[in-house]
Amino acid sequence: MSHEELCRQLFAGLQDNEPAITRAVCAEQMTAQQNGGPPMTLSELLAFNDAVHRVVPDFHYEGAVCHPLANGFVEEHKVLGTLPDGSPLAFQACIVGMVEAGQIVALREYVDSFAARGLLKALQA
Numbered sequence: 001m002s003h004e005e006l007c008r009q010l011f012a013g014l015q016d017n018e019p020a021i022t023r024a025v026c027a028e029q030m031t032a033q034q035n036g037g038p039p040m041t042l043s044e045l046l047a048f049n050d051a052v053h054r055v056v057p058d059f060h061y062e063g064a065v066c067h068p069l070a071n072g073f074v075e076e077h078k079v080l081g082t083l084p085d086g087s088p089l090a091f092q093a094c095i096v097g098m099v100e101a102g103q104i105v106a107l108r109e110y111v112d113s114f115a116a117r118g119l120l121k122a123l124q125a
Helices: 003-015 019-025 042-055 117-124
Strands: 026-034 060-069 072-082 088-100 103-111
Touching: 003 019, 003 060, 003 072, 003 088, 003 103, 019 026, 019 042, 026 042, 042 117, 072 103
Parallel strands: 026 103
Antiparallel strands: 060 072, 072 088, 088 103
């Protein structure tokens, strides 16, 4: 599978909250970081994604642009949905993915934390 296809499958699994799709393209020892924070395991990432879907049932991505690299990919997309208080969720994300032996082994996500503050607040409630 190409790096671009791995990227597409990863974000399809996350958007649709389908852990099996996400697990199929990720190495079990994969780590993920958001804005340089502490690393999350694959299981922690999936639990976080499930929590996001519980507070934003219409969570989805738009405008995805994937840039395949020799050892991974960079994807830019808009994160959208409706927060529990009815306000819109909308922010840009940039994700760097590293691939080894045909599986995603690391993700580094960068988002505007000010724009994502409504989501963070909803997750803490």
